[in-house]
Amino acid sequence: MSIKSKFNQTFLCLFAVVIFISCDDFNPQDIQEDQEQISKAVSEISQAQQSFTDSYAAMDESARQMDDLNGFTGPIIAQNRACDNFELVLDPNTTFPALLTLDFGDNCTQNGHVFTGKMQANFDGLIFEEGKSMELTFTDYTVDGLGVEGVYRLRNIGNNADEQFNSEHNIIDGKLTDVDGNVFSYSGLTTSTMIEGQATNWATDGQDGLLDDVWQEEEDGIYVNSEGVTYTIKTTTPTRRAVTCEIPVSGVVEFASESLSAPISIDFGDGTCDRKVIVTMGILSFEMDL
Secondary structure (H helix, E strand, O other): OOOOOOOOHHHHHHHHHHOOOOHHHOOHHHHHHHHHHHHHHHHHHHHHHHHHHHHHHHHHHHHHOOHHHHOOOOOOOOOOOOOOEEEEEEEOOOEEEEEEEEEOOOOEEEOOEEEEEEEEEEEOOOOOOOOOEEEEEEEEEEEOOEEEEEEEEEEEEEEOOOOOEEEEEEEEEEEEEOOOOOEEEEEEEEEEEEEEOOOOOHHHHOOHHHHOOEEEEEEEEEEEOOOOOEEEEEEEEEEEEEOOOOOOOEEEEEEEOOOOOOOEEEEEEEOOOOOEEEEEEOOEEEEEEO
């Protein structure tokens, strides 16, 4: 259901008495403002996270097709890179650290995304080895029209007790600029556990070996919108993210800010990739499309 700008405040106040909340807590204008704020926040945070994720995916796809970076003895020909020019610089004695630069030029459409500019990845080892990491940086870079700055760091933290792959994804000083020149920022640490798709990879199944991956994630981050309002973000129920869906398909994330009348939770649903979420503000809930 959607929140209406006009509703029966008397009924809400009577209901509030039952749960010991005063009528002063129900201000239609505050609720409407909170709804608008959280809609914008969820949209911009999703854009930020997806931009870094798409950037990592493009770099990872290239790296997995190079024998020095994938751990296999023979080269795997880079069949799936559409238009990036690349340069790989290796330590002459130990291979690592290795620096891979992808130059997308003024316009490159690859796997359904449009890239411009350059990004560099610094590898300190083979990323599937525990403790190894990869760090992405960007130069005059955009993905799908969104300017991306900052650092994206992926670290392999080893398998859990169920032998599922665990990793940390750290976005540091992320800064995003949209096509209208609006600037917002996001920094956060997400811990991911691969719960499906670990038995397949690029070498065994090609692209299908990457697209069947499903992750369980927990996030702790800070977002500042284009008006300078700061929000904290924390996962309260681990989210489920499929590689083939741009947003989580289940799980709950809580947002808090001094600008909000109360913390707000976002429930990503029952596992369906439909871009619908349930937003809860106090005793009120409504569905929203991202």
